[in-house]
Amino acid sequence: MDNVEHSDVAENNKVPETLDVVNPYDQTYIESIATVIWGDIDKYLSTAHQLYKDCNQWIPAFERVSILKKAAVLISQRADELAFLIANEGGKPLADARVEVTRAIDGVELCAKEISKLIGSQIPMDLTQAGAGRIAFTTKEPIGVVVAVSAFNHPLNLIVHQVAPAVAAGCPVLVKPARDTPLSCKAFVDILHEAGLPPQWCRFVACDISTSEKMITDPRVAFFSFIGSANIGWMLRSKLAPGTRCALEHGGVAPVIIDESADIDAMIPSLLKGGFYHSGQVCVSVQRIYAPKDKAKNIAQLLAEGAAKLIVGNAIDEKTECGPLIRPKEVDRVEEWVDEAVAAGAILMTGGKRLGESTYAPTVLFEPPANAKVSTMEIFGPVVCVYGYDDIDEAIEQANSLDYAFQAAVFTKNLDIATKAIRELDATAVMVNDHTAFRVDWMPFAGRKHSGYNTGGIAYTMHDMSQDKMAVIKL
Template sequence: MHEVVNPFDLQPIGSVPTADWETVDGYLAKAYALYRDRSQWKKPHERAAILHRAMEIMKERRDHLAFQVANEGGKPLVDARVEVDRAINGMELCIHEIGALKGTEIPMGLTAAGDGRTAWTTREPIGVVVAVSAFNHPLNLIVHQVAPAVATGCPVLVKPASDTPLSCFEFISILHEAGLEEDWARAVAPPRDASEKMVTDPRVAFFSFIGSAGVGWGLRSKLAPGARCALEHGGVAPVIVDATADLDKAVPSLTKGGFYHSGQVCVSVQRVFAHSSIVDDLAAGMTEAAKALKVGNAIHEDTECGPLIRPKEVDRVAEWIEEARSGGAQILCGGEKLSDTTYAPTVLLNPAPDATISRNEVFGPAVCIYSYDDVDAAIAQANSLDVAFQAAVFTNDLGGAMHAYRNLDASAVMVNDHTAFRTDWMPFAGLKTSGHGVGGIPYTMHEMTIEKMIVIKA
């Protein structure tokens, strides 16, 4: 059994069964056999009914699921409840999108060669899906990876993060309770070598990965020929705050975007480029807001920033901030470990552009503010890294907003909102080394199907 602990006090809270390669191989064999036997495929209304029943079970257990997210992942209860609500909504999105899984008519009379023929396409499940997930949204990420597979009719095996497997195993159990046979969806907790064998097995048609870039790109290079994949890694999200920005609105938004889940979000606000005329006011406002955040055990109602997922991550964040301090950055607040598992929300002013925290995803409670005079120079610095995901601009100038939108390297630019904004139906994609493919439930369901054409000669 694999033991799970609360990341704040490191006390055991549960366990999940481990699976060796022989077990995983058996699950893959059954999943592949289900896919190859078309008589076993579930009809759209059957898939929709299972997802609907599972959604209703989740609604009934909302409080329990939220507490579990907080308890195993360290996400404050107020945010954990939002995560569960999003997961429930994600189930509804999957049900709705089943009706959108349709093909198109292909015009055949455009040349003499095609004349006399009728053609159209339909969509079919791609095959066995294997998903590997991350710790920071232990229920909603699983819903994003598993529910689309169920909705499209793909058998699925999912490996949750080793720190946060309880929510995943419970979600799979809820699907079974809702009527999905066990061989259609399995949660597994294998060791690293068995995990890699599972991902790269030739029976796998689609690989869904959420986690670090090094692991994701490495696994992609080892996929079996023909396997498709979607990779979601992280970024070092940039924000432009120009001289016209409304700081009364920008400060709380940036504070939420930077310190939500203690910064352990792939599009968390990390680099804020503020015009020199307002940088001092913005920095003072964010410093005051960060100092006011309550740090503690995520299962407590008044906690606003929980622990980092592991003590070694606290040590890493501390090292990065000390390096920035030694390099000339001003530490406006925080800058210290509060315990072995928590770090104080930290605001840094003008760390060196080549500091580790300026160039790498911190995944911790730290926001860097940089002063600029030339917006194009700020955008160039924002674009200087090998990662690109979501970005933002705070401005009351439409021209400034459009200039930032056109010139920032990003798959999405938020105007007067923080970089971590997301709805579960919008496209969500990392560029450069930040990912491959497009997430978001409708887009994932599209990726998990193939378009198949029939051509009839009259």
């Protein structure tokens, strides 16, 4: 045997490890699950690939509709249980976890509805003499085996956005959740099976990093869906097998521009929600706010007053508004970045300290240096930065200065300023008089540049997981 064969034998003979899931606030044990070794994943891929290759085994559209509708009902019946699970394993406050469950229900129902829109079109053939005497049309087919790798911050709804479209498009799918939050993912996969989806069409795959990379880069994979950090996403894309398509959703350093005409009193609650929702652990969380110089300090102070009132604690406590960061080492990192910015001249308006091993105080910084980490990198924590500007063109230039571009926002009562921001901000979506973290699940959702590749959103993902086939009939 050569080295590769020896390696495969070792992988196949591995004993599954046990993954302990804990509450990120106090590390309280929740549950243990067994990880999946390569030998099992190899079998899953083979089965999934064979299901795809034999079109006679494809699940008819009406059955997919029925399965998804039943799944939505089952999620509704278990809404409280799932919301508690999201809060307990992921640290998202219960109030927000309940919203996530509602979104998951809506997302599954939307997938069922969108199946009716997986349609082809007639192609005119007699536009030239060469095509005359023929009729042609296209149909939609599933792209093949989908592998989805997800993040921790929306442990149910992200899985819905990756897995339910695959089911709707008729693709077999293997899904690897974040190691911190596998239980919500497993619950959804189990619900799909209970709703009538044969288990071989959707597999829950909790595994280690090396095994997941082997699965992702396997030539049997037709589509790779990834939600996570830019470094890992781009690395994995570079290793995909020839022909494998992908969608990557990374993070951003979301900018907000405040115009002179903005309604400040109405704006502050929106910015607080956009900046401190899930303790800033959102890929489009408000991070950089640019305000006119004569108003910037006051805006920072108003934000600081609101942030200081937020209740930080265990996400399963009904009173909690800001939960823990997902791991203690993330608190270490946020603390380091904030301390660095303050040492370099940023004014600390509120926060700037850890409250425990797993929590960090909601923090507002005024005028951190433009080259500080908090100004140039996604902090993924409860930190918002405010900067003053003299000219709105300068603010737009600063907003566009990074390699990350996702969602952006502008607050203004001036239509000219609104249209200028929409036109000139480098973003896939520009919110007017709303925070950058706004999203509904049927809208396109995507990052530019380092922030991602391809477009998310239910219908857009189903399109990516489908392919056209044309029939040309000579009369």
